[in-house]
Amino acid sequence: MERIRFLLSRDDWYHQRGYWVVAKALSEAGVEVILGGIQTPREIVQTALHEDVDVIGYRLMDASPQVVIGILFQEMRQAGLEGVPVVVGGIIPEKDETLIREMGVKDVFRPFDPLDSIKERVLAVARAARA
Numbered sequence: 001m002e003r004i005r006f007l008l009s010r011d012d013w014y015h016q017r018g019y020w021v022v023a024k025a026l027s028e029a030g031v032e033v034i035l036g037g038i039q040t041p042r043e044i045v046q047t048a049l050h051e052d053v054d055v056i057g058y059r060l061m062d063a064s065p066q067v068v069i070g071i072l073f074q075e076m077r078q079a080g081l082e083g084v085p086v087v088v089g090g091i092i093p094e095k096d097e098t099l100i101r102e103m104g105v106k107d108v109f110r111p112f113d114p115l116d117s118i119k120e121r122v123l124a125v126a127r128a129a130r131a
Contacts, residue, residue: 004126007051009036009044010059011068018089018111019059025115026122041072045079053084054126060090066099073104085129087122 006026010019027033034051036044048056060068065088076082088100089109097108106125109118 004031004055004123005034005051005053006031006055006057006122007034007036007048007053008057009039012038012061015061022089022118025119029119031122041068041075044072045075045081048081048084049079054129055122056084056086058086058088060088060092065092065096069100069103069105083129085125087125
């Protein structure tokens with residue numbers, strides 16, 4: 001399997017530690033991590049197109065993740081990126097997790113999820129998308 005290209009973006013300046021830790025862990029696992037930094041859904045889509053990514057990872061701390069994810073998926077449809085899986089990390093309330101999974105988010109990572117689990121799950125999402 002060729003190297004997975006993973007775009008990692010976030011929605012704010014705060015609570016950055018997990019963003020950097022996950023980026024490093026995925027990189028050490030052989031994933032090519034493209035650091036998007038703080039991006040709007042439109043900017044994420046533009047970066048995903050430019051970088052030809054396999055998976056989009058979005059670290060969210062927003063109070064309404066379903067709104068932001070809805071906008072991201074709308075932008076992805078308009079750009080023809082429906083086949084690129086999206087995973088989300090951060091503090092996501094359970095009711096919102098259910099909604100964003102129904103919208104199409106492939107996995108949700110929470111603070112203190114083991115890094116080995118995150119790596120395995122990201123790789124599984126990428127492999128499933130390529131199959």
